[in-house]
Amino acid sequence: MILHCAQFKLPLTRPHVMGIVNVTPDSFSDGGQFTHTSSAVAHALSLVAQGADILDVGGESTRPNATPVSLQEELDRVIPVIEALADQIAVPISIDTYKPAVMAAAIQAGASLVNDVRALQEEGALDVVANSDVGICLMHMQGTPQTMQANPQYIDVVQEVKAFLAERAAMCIKAGIEKPRILLDPGFGFGKTRAHNITLIQKLAELQELGFPLLVGLSRKSVLGQVTGQDVDARLHASVAAAVISVMKGAKIVRVHDVKATVEALKVVAAIADQYHEE
Ligand code: 8Y7
Numbered sequence: 001m002i003l004h005c006a007q008f009k010l011p012l013t014r015p016h017v018m019g020i021v022n023v024t025p026d027s028f029s030d031g032g033q034f035t036h037t038s039s040a041v042a043h044a045l046s047l048v049a050q051g052a053d054i055l056d057v058g059g060e061s062t063r064p065n066a067t068p069v070s071l072q073e074e075l076d077r078v079i080p081v082i083e084a085l086a087d088q089i090a091v092p093i094s095i096d097t098y099k100p101a102v103m104a105a106a107i108q109a110g111a112s113l114v115n116d117v118r119a120l121q122e123e124g125a126l127d128v129v130a131n132s133d134v135g136i137c138l139m140h141m142q143g144t145p146q147t148m149q150a151n152p153q154y155i156d157v158v159q160e161v162k163a164f165l166a167e168r169a170a171m172c173i174k175a176g177i178e179k180p181r182i183l184l185d186p187g188f189g190f191g192k193t194r195a196h197n198i199t200l201i202q203k204l205a206e207l208q209e210l211g212f213p214l215l216v217g218l219s220r221k222s223v224l225g226q227v228t229g230q231d232v233d234a235r236l237h238a239s240v241a242a243a244v245i246s247v248m249k250g251a252k253i254v255r256v257h258d259v260k261a262t263v264e265a266l267k268v269v270a271a272i273a274d275q276y277h278e279e
Helices: 032-049 071-086 100-109 125-130 157-174 194-202 204-208 222-228 236-248 259-274
Strands: 002-005 008-011 016-022 054-058 093-096 113-116 135-139 182-185 253-256
Touching: 002 135, 016 032, 016 259, 032 054, 032 071, 054 071, 054 113, 071 093, 071 100, 093 100, 100 113, 100 125, 113 125, 125 157, 135 157, 157 182, 157 194, 157 204, 194 204, 194 222, 194 236, 222 236, 236 253, 236 259, 253 259
Parallel strands: 016 054, 016 253, 054 093, 093 113, 113 135, 135 182
Antiparallel strands: 002 008
16 A cells, blocks of 8 residues: 655555644744744654654644634745745655645645645635645545534444545546545544544444545544543643554554654554564
C-alpha cells in the first residue's frame, strides 16, 4: 500500500505520523503576520525533527463552535507557512481546509496532500484536487462544526460512516483521482458522541474493508477527556494510547499534536508486529 501525494510516495507498510501545525494568531501578543508565520514554521520544523512523516497545516479551527475565518485571512495564515516549509523539509505538507481556493493556493505553494473535513463536498473542491496530483484525505462529519455536537444521531454509526466514505471515494475515482491518492478517515469527534467514537475505533476493521488506507485523528479529543477526566492540555498519555490502538486496529496514519511520544510508541508497535515469532 503506497500513498501517492505529488512527488512523494509513502510506503504505508509502517505506521505514519502526521504532525499538526495550527496557524492561528497569537492572542497574547500583537506581533502581526510575521510572528505567527515564523512561530508556525519553527513548530513545524521541530515536529519534523521529532519524526513526523507528514505535516498538516491548518488556518481555521474546525473544533465545535469555532468562529469561521474569511478566505483571505485563511490564505494569509497558511500560504506563507507552506512556502517557507516546502523547500526546506523532505516530508509532504498537507493542507487542512475545505475551501477550494485555499486548496489551489496551497498546492501552488508546495502542499502535496489535501486534508478536507468536508470530503470535497464544497463546490469546486473536487475539481481542484482532480486537476492536480496531490493526495486527498476524505473525512466523515455529521452536520457542520457549528452544530455537529448538538445531538449526533445514527442508526448504525459504522455503516453510515462507511457508506459516506465509499460514496465520496467513488466520486473521486470518477473524477479521475487515482486510487493510491486517496485516504479515508471516520472523523472522530465530528458529529459523534462518546459512544459513537468508541464504536468506530472498536470497528475500524470494517472501514478497512473499503480498501483504502485509513487516517485517524484522536489526539487530545474530547472523547479522551470524557474517558480520563483530563483537560485538553493533559491528554498526552490518553492520546498516545489512542494512537497505539488505532494502528493496532489498522490505521496507517495518525494525526497528532505530540509527535515525539507518538513516534516512539509506534516504533514499539512496529517492532512487535515485525518480529518473527520464535518458540
Ligand atoms: C481531524 C482533522 C481535525 C481528524 C482529519 C482536532 C482538521 C480537530 N480533526 N482532519 N482535523 N481527521 N483528517 O481536534 O480527525 O484536531 S481538527
